[in-house]
Amino acid sequence: MARICICGGRCYLQMMGKLPEKNSELISAIKKHWDELIDRGQILSYQPDQYLFYENHKALGAYLLCKGTIALAKADDPSFKKTISAESQPIIGMDYLVTGDTYDYSAKAVTSAELCYLPKSEILKLLPPK
Template structure:
């Protein structure tokens, strides 16, 4: 599979984890004392421009990636050679969860959506740290376990939700995370292609376009190119599933 060459990052960041504004939001980063001091020695932080690639599906993983600032998207190739959007990752999260084993390969391609800062941990030295600080390892296991349970619950709900419920739930989740109040509703600041919305809602592009047009005809949303504004959040909420099938990590 052919990829565009990944542009060089802007620069290495000199930001210390202790000074990071997102540190307390992440269970992976909120450490003090000896753990914080040692983490500082096994990581480097890099700043990327929008549209740059951190890594590609199938390539060898060079370390563990934590998003400190910005947003990135994970995509994966389908059997037909198309790219499927798996998730949008927010600050404080591991970008991929499976890279602890020696010889791990990236399961997805990672591209920045905006100016982003990424902390890259040396895997071998991080595993050594986990061996010596048991409470860090326990916290990591608890975090990964919660995410696995949530993923199974979301899969169950997707199986029983209608196409309209899936799309409505996705729009509500995007509005909650990326919404900006406007005079007549909530504008979703994150602009996605129709194909990307379809992938996140596990629908065809044709069904997604049809449902968006129907929601607009019902005066529930307004479409302007890729920009989506939710006009009546309360009415839209009544049409979604109770637990949103999250496509955002």
């Protein structure tokens, strides 16, 4: 399965520095990279209402949602509410890690959740040299 980041691929493009010519190349490259990262990742468990990360924080790593549901929320914008389920094995937080921006939202477990934590240092090793 090609794991898709919830940012829609923005982080991947920034990691690679360019857009591959064909979509199939993009998907296969994403899959290869995610699988490499996931091999080095570790499973974290969260109970309902426990936080993965907080709004305005710098990313310590990224997360692949394997089981359960995660809610994203902004403290100063009650209208922003997004729920992510594990069905498509989405990646959470990769875009912030790659860009170095701080999180625009907090992420909290809605149900018991399992996530594969992908350490920042491992992800940065995959970045092309500048």
